[in-house]
Amino acid sequence: xxxxxxxxxxxxxxxxxxxxxxxxxxxxxxxxxxxxxxxxxxxxxxxxxxxxxxxxxxxxxxxxxxxxxxxxxxxxxxxxxxxxxxxxxxxxxxxxxxxxxxxxxxxxxxxxxxxxxxxxxxxxxxxxxxxxxxxxxxxxxxxxxxxxxxxxxxxxxxxxxxxxxxxxxxxxxxxxxxxxxxxxxxxxxxxxxxxxxxxxxxxxxxxxxxxxxxxxxxxxxxxxxxxxxxxxxxxxxxxxxxxxxxxxxxxxxxxxxxxxxxxxxxxxxxxxxxxxxxxxxxxxxx
Amino acid sequence: xxxxxxxxxxxxxxxxxxxxxxxxxxxxxxxxxxxxxxxxxxxxxxxxxxxxxxxxxxxxxxxxxxxxxxxxxxxxxxxxxxxxxxxxxxxxxxxxxxxxxxxxxxxxxxxxxxxxxxxxxxxxxxxxxxxxxxxxxxxxxxxxxxxxxxxxxxxxxxxxxxxxxxxxxxxxxxxxxxxxxxxxxxxxxxxxxxxxxxxxxxxxxxxxxxxxxxxxxxxxxxxxxxxxxxxxxxxxxxxxxxxxxxxxxxxxxxxxxxxxxxxxxxxxxxxxxxxxxxxxxxxxxxxxxxxxxxxxxxxxxxxxxxxxxxxxxxx
Numbered sequence: 001x002x003x004x005x006x007x008x009x010x011x012x013x014x015x016x017x018x019x020x021x022x023x024x025x026x027x028x029x030x031x032x033x034x035x036x037x038x039x040x041x042x043x044x045x046x047x048x049x050x051x052x053x054x055x056x057x058x059x060x061x062x063x064x065x066x067x068x069x070x071x072x073x074x075x076x077x078x079x080x081x082x083x084x085x086x087x088x089x090x091x092x093x094x095x096x097x098x099x100x101x102x103x104x105x106x107x108x109x110x111x112x113x114x115x116x117x118x119x120x121x122x123x124x125x126x127x128x129x130x131x132x133x134x135x136x137x138x139x140x141x142x143x144x145x146x147x148x149x150x151x152x153x154x155x156x157x158x159x160x161x162x163x164x165x166x167x168x169x170x171x172x173x174x175x176x177x178x179x180x181x182x183x184x185x186x187x188x189x190x191x192x193x194x195x196x197x198x199x200x201x202x203x204x205x206x207x208x209x210x211x212x213x214x215x216x217x218x219x220x221x222x223x224x225x226x227x228x229x230x231x232x233x234x235x236x237x238x239x240x241x242x243x244x245x246x247x248x249x250x251x252x253x254x255x256x257x258x259x260x261x262x263x264x265x266x267x268x269x270x271x272x273x274x275x276x277x278x279x280x281x282x283x284x285x286x
Numbered sequence: 287x288x289x290x291x292x293x294x295x296x297x298x299x300x301x302x303x304x305x306x307x308x309x310x311x312x313x314x315x316x317x318x319x320x321x322x323x324x325x326x327x328x329x330x331x332x333x334x335x336x337x338x339x340x341x342x343x344x345x346x347x348x349x350x351x352x353x354x355x356x357x358x359x360x361x362x363x364x365x366x367x368x369x370x371x372x373x374x375x376x377x378x379x380x381x382x383x384x385x386x387x388x389x390x391x392x393x394x395x396x397x398x399x400x401x402x403x404x405x406x407x408x409x410x411x412x413x414x415x416x417x418x419x420x421x422x423x424x425x426x427x428x429x430x431x432x433x434x435x436x437x438x439x440x441x442x443x444x445x446x447x448x449x450x451x452x453x454x455x456x457x458x459x460x461x462x463x464x465x466x467x468x469x470x471x472x473x474x475x476x477x478x479x480x481x482x483x484x485x486x487x488x489x490x491x492x493x494x495x496x497x498x499x500x501x502x503x504x505x506x507x508x509x510x511x512x513x514x515x516x517x518x519x520x521x522x523x524x525x526x527x528x529x530x531x532x533x534x535x536x537x538x539x540x541x542x543x544x545x546x547x548x549x550x551x552x553x554x555x556x557x558x559x560x561x562x563x564x565x566x567x568x569x570x571x572x573x574x575x576x577x578x579x580x581x582x583x584x585x586x587x588x589x590x591x592x593x594x595x596x597x598x599x600x601x
Contacts, residue, residue: 041464041466042434042464042466042467141306144305146333146334147333174458174461175333175491176332176530177491177530177531177532178333179332203465246465249494250535252557253536253557253560256558256560256561257557257561257564260561260565262561262564262573271535271538272542274539275543275546278543278564278573279543279546279569281569281573282572282573282574
């Protein structure tokens with residue numbers, strides 16, 4: 001099971017004066033069980049890229065297959081595979097629309113043609129998973145919740161589709177640290193407990209470095225780096241800077257200390273790592 | 287302090303509304319706060335802490351339920367002066383796409399002054415100056431929809447500037463922007479504060495932005511919890527973390543090392559201070575006394591001397 005993008009190119013407005021190629025010959029395999037981070041500055045092609053993962057956009061040239069099925073086909077099978085890729089957009093709470101939380105979460109599963117009992121089952125399970133008590137919240141309006149809770153309802157709506165792959169575009173934007181932590185704990189649980197493959201698009205390098213097992217950097221519609229976050233942040237700083245992407249603040253701090261002649265490792269992804277690196281400083285041999 | 291030096295005076299102000307069950311909710315609870323002319327004040331707090339509600343009182347989008355607030359010397363309850371206050375205090379919101387009304391950048395910036403009935407020659411002057419101040423002159427004839435998020439926010443700021451405000455209130459202006467856009471906006475706001483003396487009230491979740499303010503106000507559950515310089519506020523790492531707020535990386539590292547008994551200094555808020563703190567701590571010997579092959583540069587000459595004396599390539 002995997003999503004395979006084979007040499008895809010996407011051009012907006014073909015044949016118009018506004019014709020613009022947003023992706024140039026991108027090839028990438030998202031392996032089952034991965035936690036893939038995607039970064040790139042505004043206009044790098046990130047959004048165009050992720051919209052190919054579940055067939056919201058079809059490539060101008062090249063193919064996208066999910067579990068071996070070309071998802072641009074108009075077959076039942078292709079449709080089924082597109083449903084296997086859940087998509088949580090930026091500010092997903094803006095897309096809530098039903099009168100009650102339970103109805104909002106049920107919207108997707110209902111469209112899958114499941115029976116009422118099955119839909120109810122999915123809703124209960126999804127709410128449990130995102131930490132919203134069914135009896136307390138099911139009949140409430142989603143619009144009276146806090147920002148973080150609304151976002152959890154939106155994510156529950158995608159989880160209720162029982163996806164194999166989950167694409168999240170800036171899921172923590174606009175949330176305070178508590179809200180951010182809540183959302184990420186949930187995403188990590190989906191990844192670990194349900195084995196869902198996660199594709200996380202974010203500007204927040206701290207979040208990416210903390211969670212992603214693999215990192216892809218996009219620039220001008222091309223993949224410019226693809227590897228482990230630690231390796232990319234430490235060994236490709238210049239390349240990152242060239243494409244306008246920031247390294248995590250903790251990496252910046254450690255690099256500054258090194259420039260100041262303090263012998264500390266820069267192989268850190270968190271504040272705790274940094275404290276450890278300082279305490280062990282001077283003892284590591286490069 | 288002279289009364290004229292005060293931009294905003296909040297006096298025992300509460301804002302109360304009814305929830306869906308008819309219960310009273312205190313979005314703001316007995317808040318008192320005074321903001322001086324020319325100050326750069328950051329307001330931080332978790333979602334639901336009341337910081338946006340507070341800010342909306344500054345240009346009379348909301349009225350207090352209890353207490354009062356004076357802005358530019360006018361009591362906001364005095365309806366006669368609402369428009370005076372709004373001319374003096376401009377607002378910039380989170381989503382740049384919700385704040386742009388025209389199809390051309392300079393027309394968008396001209397929208398505010400046009401509504402004031404200002405002569406067109408004067409509007410021309412104000413628009414040019416405002417675009418210059420946010421460094422967007424070259425985009426004046428562009429369509430706003432083709433700009434980046436950071437550029438759009440700078441246009442929104444220019445639109446406020448064209449009203450010649452004394453104070454700008456920005457409610458999470460960088461929340462939807464990428465790192466480059468965030469820097470652009472923060473630099474622009476600082477420039478307006480420094481060069482034009484405009485009072486800035488800046489709401490943010492980003493602590494690296496808050497450390498650049500003159501003063502930081504911490505809100506929690508509608509109450510003003512702390513009010514002080516960034517150094518005073520961010521030295522309380524455990525308190526802030528307990529409130530669910532971030533602290534700058536350097537502060538947190540220093541805090542954790544202090545906790546372990548390495549005296550790094552209690553009020554570190556940036557990387558420079560962390561480096562100095564480490565060099566004067568018990569860890570200095572260990573961290574400085576090695577030939578540091580991994581580092582790009584070694585700035586301390588004594589350190590180089592030591593290494594030179596020991597000979598190259600000790601590892």
